[in-house]
Amino acid sequence: MKLVAEMVAIHYIIGFPPKAYPGEKTPAIAKLPMRFLLLCYLSLICTAGLAADLKLDQRPAQPSEWGYRPPDKSNSEVNPPNFSWRPQRGITQWEIQCAADSNFSTINYQADSIQYSVHTPSVAFPAGNCFWRYRGQNERGEFTQWSDVRRVSIAADALVMPMPSRDELVSRIPEQHPRLFLRPEDVPRLRQLAAGSMQTHFNSLVGTCEKLLRNPPPTKEPSKYGPNVDKKSEPWREIWWGNRNYTIRALDGAATLAFTRLIGGKDEYGALAKRILLECAKWDPKGATGYRYNDEAGMPYAYYFSRTYTFVNDLLSEDEKEICRKVMKIRGDEIFEHLSPRHLWSPYASHSNRAWHFLGEIGLAFHGEIEQADQWVWFATNVFFHSYPVWHGHRIKS
Numbered sequence: 001m002k003l004v005a006e007m008v009a010i011h012y013i014i015g016f017p018p019k020a021y022p023g024e025k026t027p028a029i030a031k032l033p034m035r036f037l038l039l040c041y042l043s044l045i046c047t048a049g050l051a052a053d054l055k056l057d058q059r060p061a062q063p064s065e066w067g068y069r070p071p072d073k074s075n076s077e078v079n080p081p082n083f084s085w086r087p088q089r090g091i092t093q094w095e096i097q098c099a100a101d102s103n104f105s106t107i108n109y110q111a112d113s114i115q116y117s118v119h120t121p122s123v124a125f126p127a128g129n130c131f132w133r134y135r136g137q138n139e140r141g142e143f144t145q146w147s148d149v150r151r152v153s154i155a156a157d158a159l160v161m162p163m164p165s166r167d168e169l170v171s172r173i174p175e176q177h178p179r180l181f182l183r184p185e186d187v188p189r190l191r192q193l194a195a196g197s198m199q200t201h202f203n204s205l206v207g208t209c210e211k212l213l214r215n216p217p218p219t220k221e222p223s224k225y226g227p228n229v230d231k232k233s234e235p236w237r238e239i240w241w242g243n244r245n246y247t248i249r250a251l252d253g254a255a256t257l258a259f260t261r262l263i264g265g266k267d268e269y270g271a272l273a274k275r276i277l278l279e280c281a282k283w284d285p286k287g288a289t290g291y292r293y294n295d296e297a298g299m300p301y302a303y304y305f306s307r308t309y310t311f312v313n314d315l316l317s318e319d320e321k322e323i324c325r326k327v328m329k330i331r332g333d334e335i336f337e338h339l340s341p342r343h344l345w346s347p348y349a350s351h352s353n354r355a356w357h358f359l360g361e362i363g364l365a366f367h368g369e370i371e372q373a374d375q376w377v378w379f380a381t382n383v384f385f386h387s388y389p390v391w392h393g394h395r396i397k398s
Contacts, residue, residue, distance in 0.1 A: 070083070078160075079159065080120060080162055082120045083118060085117050085134055091138060093112070094137070116382055127156040132151075179364045187263065216253075222242075252300070258307070270312055291338070307361070332363070336376055343387070
């Protein structure tokens with residue numbers, strides 16, 4: 001329809017009606033019903049108008065929204081500032097500019113191809129006034145107008161905290177395991193500490209592991225609520241919180257066993273940790289412990305499973321690793337789709353404020369093993385820099 005409209009418009013608007021081909025008494029286009037041609041023409045006009053009228057949504061933030069940050073005429077306690085603005089449907093990437101004057105005659109910093117409506121530079125800024133603005137771009141490459149200009153002042157003693165680029169961030173994740181709480185190069189030092197100055201703490205872990213060997217946690221998949229259980233009723237609460245405790249007992253136990261074995265404990269600890277991990281991997285990822293079904297069970301499953309996986313990774317076969325990857329891809333996708341990008345602009349949900357941490361843990365543990373894992377890490381890092389903590393006071397200077 002658009003093609004026909006373009007043909008009709010080109011011929012009639014410029015005053016040259018379409019000609020008939022050889023053997024035709026009347027041009028084919030001219031045979032089309034006038035109402036159809038009019039609709040085509042109006043469609044072309046409307047499409048062109050929309051393409052040329054990409055407006056930036058600059059509505060003020062509501063109480064439940066994070067807001068434009070840093071606010072105009074504010075002081076930034078960190079250097080560089082953490083920039084945040086309203087997301088907009090149809091915008092696929094963003095561009096930001098920072099300058100020493102409101103006319104932007106000298107641009108000191110510029111970044112484009114920004115995925116989220118937040119940005120923190122990877123370099124510190126000079127102390128003093130910084131004027132900033134942003135604009136959006138759609139999938140056709142069209143830009144909005146530049147935003148209103150805002151000014152932020154950066155003190156000389158502001159906390160220097162640049163954010164690494166995505167490539168730099170991902171490059172810091174070790175290729176080998178473990179990746180959570182410690183890196184591969186940390187293991188020898190921790191083993192020395194476990195046998196030396198921190199032996200008392202290590203013995204406490206050993207005591208816990210010995211109890212787990214004698215009485216391993218159950219690993220049968222917990223039950224869902226059932227059709228006769230009313231939401232928020234006392235039976236519902238018992239299942240809701242009971243499944244959380246059940247999940248923690250199994251996978252926290254596995255993580256403790258795996259970690260203790262890693263830093264010098266018995267091989268039996270690792271074997272039991274592996275068994276618990278693989279049995280819990282059989283649970284339906286969207287069942288009783290699914291994040292959207294019961295996030296109080298889904299969240300501890302996510303982080304304790306990831307910790308166990310990275311601590312016991314050297315004991316897993318490739319087939320066993322693939323079982324774990326398939327499970328955590330489903331669980332990670334579910335958390336990510338719930339949080340991204342909504343949480344960056346509307347971050348005041350308490351459960352979501354816990355979930356993004358755990359999404360980051362999944363991403364780290366499964367870096368290079370699940371395709372989306374690096375994106376989960378990148379999203380979690382953006383939350384950390386731009387909208388966390390949501391309930392806080394100002395930094396107390398010593």
